[in-house]
Amino acid sequence: MMQPESVSPPPASLEGQSDLSGPPERFNAGQYLLDCNSRRPDKTAFVDDSGSLSFAELEDRVRRLAEAMRALGLRREERILLFMHDGLDWPVSFLGTLYAGLVPVAVNTLLPADDYAYLLENSRAQAVLVSGALLPTLAGALARASHEVQKILVSGPVSNASGLELVELETLIHAHPPAKKPASTAADDSAFWLYSSGSTGRPKGTVHTHANLYWTAKLYGRNVLQLTEQDVCFSAAKLFFAYGLGNALTFPLSVGATTLLMGERPTPEAIFKRWRGEVGGFRPTVFFGAPTGFAAILASEQLPARDAIALRLVSSAGEALPAELGERFRRHFAIDIVDGIGSTEMLHIFLSNRPERVRYGTTGWPVPGYSVELRDEHGAPVPDGELGDLYIKGPSAALLYWGNREKTRETFQGAWTKSGDKYVRNEDGSYVYGGRSDDMIKVSGIYVSPFEVEATLAQHPGVLEAAVIGTEDAQGLIKSKAFVVLKPSARGDAGAGADMIVTEDELKAFVKERLAPHKYPRSVEFVGELPKTATGKIQRFRLRALERERRT
Numbered sequence: 001m002m003q004p005e006s007v008s009p010p011p012a013s014l015e016g017q018s019d020l021s022g023p024p025e026r027f028n029a030g031q032y033l034l035d036c037n038s039r040r041p042d043k044t045a046f047v048d049d050s051g052s053l054s055f056a057e058l059e060d061r062v063r064r065l066a067e068a069m070r071a072l073g074l075r076r077e078e079r080i081l082l083f084m085h086d087g088l089d090w091p092v093s094f095l096g097t098l099y100a101g102l103v104p105v106a107v108n109t110l111l112p113a114d115d116y117a118y119l120l121e122n123s124r125a126q127a128v129l130v131s132g133a134l135l136p137t138l139a140g141a142l143a144r145a146s147h148e149v150q151k152i153l154v155s156g157p158v159s160n161a162s163g164l165e166l167v168e169l170e171t172l173i174h175a176h177p178p179a180k181k182p183a184s185t186a187a188d189d190s191a192f193w194l195y196s197s198g199s200t201g202r203p204k205g206t207v208h209t210h211a212n213l214y215w216t217a218k219l220y221g222r223n224v225l226q227l228t229e230q231d232v233c234f235s236a237a238k239l240f241f242a243y244g245l246g247n248a249l250t251f252p253l254s255v256g257a258t259t260l261l262m263g264e265r266p267t268p269e270a271i272f273k274r275w276r277g278e279v280g281g282f283r284p285t286v287f288f289g290a291p292t293g294f295a296a297i298l299a300s301e302q303l304p305a306r307d308a309i310a311l312r313l314v315s316s317a318g319e320a321l322p323a324e325l326g327e328r329f330r331r332h333f334a335i336d337i338v339d340g341i342g343s344t345e346m347l348h349i350f351l352s353n354r355p356e357r358v359r360y361g362t363t364g365w366p367v368p369g370y371s372v373e374l375r376d377e378h379g380a381p382v383p384d385g386e387l388g389d390l391y392i393k394g395p396s397a398a399l400l401y402w403g404n405r406e407k408t409r410e411t412f413q414g415a416w417t418k419s420g421d422k423y424v425r426n427e428d429g430s431y432v433y434g435g436r437s438d439d440m441i442k443v444s445g446i447y448v449s450p451f452e453v454e455a456t457l458a459q460h461p462g463v464l465e466a467a468v469i470g471t472e473d474a475q476g477l478i479k480s481k482a483f484v485v486l487k488p489s490a491r492g493d494a495g496a497g498a499d500m501i502v503t504e505d506e507l508k509a510f511v512k513e514r515l516a517p518h519k520y521p522r523s524v525e526f527v528g529e530l531p532k533t534a535t536g537k538i539q540r541f542r543l544r545a546l547e548r549e550r551r552t
Contacts, residue, residue, distance in 0.1 A: 020369060022211060022395065027187040029210040030066075030098030033253040034059045040229065040256050047280035048087045048261040055256070058092065063178035065096030065169075071176060072151050072167075074127055076101040076183060077190065081125040081149070082240070083107050083116070083134055085263040089155040089169060090239050091249050093129045098191055098210070101183025104129075105193040105205070106240040110516045113140030115203070120145045122205055122403065123193065127151040129169070132158040139164055187211035190399065194242050196344035196447075205402035206344050213250050215396040216348040219369040221251030224352060225313060225338070227286065229256035232310075234274055234284035236266035236293050237445065243317050246348040247288035260284055266293060268300040275309045283310040290318035290445040294325050294337065295475050306333050317342055317349055318445020320433040322476030323360035340364060341433070345417050347396045351431055362430040363423070370394035372431070373416070374423055384427055387434045390419040439540050441470035441480050448480055448519050450540065456514050457482060457521075462490035462502040467530050467538045468521060471547045482507070482521035483543055485530060502526075 023032070034055075037045065041056035053061070074080070080097050082104045084090050097104040105123045107116070109131075116137065119125075124147055130138050132154050142149070142164070155169045185191070191210040195203035221227050233252045237244035239261075252259045260282060264270050271293075277283035289297075294316065297303065314329070314337045321339040329337050340352025341363045351372060353364035366372045374388030375381060382388035393415045400408045411418050422434035441448045450468035457466040464485045470478045484507065490500040504524040511520040531542040 020395065023187045023214045025187055026184060027210050027214070028099065028101075028182040028185045029191055029213040030062065030095045031182040032210075032214060033095060033250070034062060034099075036254050037256050043229075043256065044258045044282070045253070046088055046091055046259050046261055047282055049263065049279060051088065052280060053088050053092075058095075060178055061092045061173055062095045062099055064173045064176050065092060066100035066182070067179040068172045068176040069096065069100045069102060069127070070179070072127070072172075074100070074102055074151070077103055078126040079103045079105050079123045079193065081105050081107060081120060081123060081128040081130075083109065083128055083138060084131045084155055085109055085133065086239050086244075086248070086261045087131075087155070087263050088261065089129075089131075090261065091253075092173075093153075093155070093169075094192070094239070094249065097129075099179065099182045101185055103190055103192055105195075106245070107195060108240050108516070109134060109238070110518065112515060113137050114144060115516070116141030117144035119195065119203070120149065121147045122203075125149055127153060129153045129155065132156040135164065135166075185210055187214075188399075193402065194240070194245070194344050194347075196401075204404055204407060207399045207402055208347055208396075209399060212347050212396045212398070215369070215394070216246050217250045217254035219394075219396070220349050220352070220367055221246065221254055223369070224349075224354060224367055225251070225286070225315065226355065227251055227255050227257055231255070231257040231286050231313075232260065232282045232284045233257050233286045233288070234260040234262075234271075235288040236262075236271060237288060237290060237318065241445075242344045242347050243288070243290075243342060243349075243445070246342075247315070250348075257286075258282060268293075268297045269302060271297065272300070272302055272304055275304060275311065277310075285310050286313045286315070287311055288315045288317075291316060291321045291325055292319070292444040292477055294321070294329060295477060298325065298328050298332070303332070309333070311335055313355055314338065315340070319442045319478060320363065321360070324476065326358070326360040338364075340367075341419075341421070343392075343417075343419055345398050345411060345419075346370075346392055346394060347398070350392050350394055350396075351390075359428075359430050362426065362432050364431070365429050367394075374425055382425075384425045387422050387424050389437055390421045390423045390431075391416045392419060393417070439469075441468070442478055443470070443480055443522075444518055446518050450480075452515065453480065453482065453511060453519055453521060456511050457484060457507060459514070460502070460507060460510050462486055462500045463507070465530060465538075467540055467543055469540050469543045469547070471523075471544070472551065473522075479522040480520075481523045481525065481547070483525050483527050483530060485527060 037055040045055045045058045046053045153169045154166045193205045196206045235247035316337045316339045326337045336358040340349035342349035350370040371393040373391045420437045424432045453468045454466045464487045466484045471481045531539040
């Protein structure tokens, strides 16, 4: 395989350029993605552990659900919380809601009930589409929320109804005829929401248009990844992520590819089963993952041989890919990992390596159709080789953060979107990741607010205060670490003179019980005091500097 450094750069005229012909003014993304496959009705669209859907079956269920939701009294532009595990009902629910002119709000399935109570109140969702296994969590959220939903549509077996009044999704779909036509929406109409974590720990409702799905499929799925109807796509990132939504729904539907959906956690063993074709009989040709997952894959004793899989293309996003991981993957499988960066605000990847042009240690080049700039703290451009704040301009940018004018103005600045990331531009036009512009930590591709974790640790009876930072592990991946100051009555060891013994494992478990699993600190260090400013603010940058010194 050709080494990345030997690949000549494309002509300068191609950088940041693309066919920018967009969708028509009246445009419904649900209808568009169904229409892309009208000529292949019998081809398999989606496969999960329970079965499969052809493109014709997908369209029938989508249109029936759209009609059913209208019959339930749900009205145009009302929000519908989509709280479901990945499976056949997820794309049906998302597309059916779009088709009806409603607004699906796709949410993470791993959060505690308090977070869902906030999401329900913030979105004012009129209905919830929920997996049966998640009903107890939903019931807890509804009990805490001041907002009441009108309908709860449940997918799959119900083991515990939790006292909720439910409508079975399968029964509802079969009880209604297919809608004759989609809602007459505009390309720039609000189509769906995704929630993006904020620096205060409160998620922000990021509002996307119908056209944004069209743009990401065209500019990245087709033009960069060059997906075709012969591909079988499999994404470790779930559909509720912006990354997973493109990988496992928008991109494959736009070209007629087949998609494998996996409801369980993306462990190496679960991924390998699908790589080998042991679920649904399809072996994926395209795999979408994140660096943390690739590290686990390469460390697994069950790592399959190259000739046991059918992969032709592998994509990575969510966090910066360490060069060593990409090189190890290429040595074993003779396939490069195509690393890029996207965001919830831009919907998918806007800066990326190319299948034919990979330079490990960089995030690649601007995706044609997008422009990027690096600016200093005064907004002036920075020269090559210097660190700057990354700004992006492109047609898939979100409209706004719902109900958050301050953050909207800070992030969406005219035609430009401020990413919150620091980057350096190389002479060849590639970009190197330099960290977050604020204190947010990205763990396994998901942002974690240090403030939220610190506040949770402070709830422990033995903790006085805490500071959380991101630090690199031996493989160059970012993991969260907590520096904890204990109360005088507590100790971090079994020494004498303490009323309470607090251990690292105890504090990890304490956070796990109260926050989403990915937010717990991977390591804990007990310290006598934390570095602070004269006004008492914790100086996390000093802790990060300390960790860097220890690694050198």
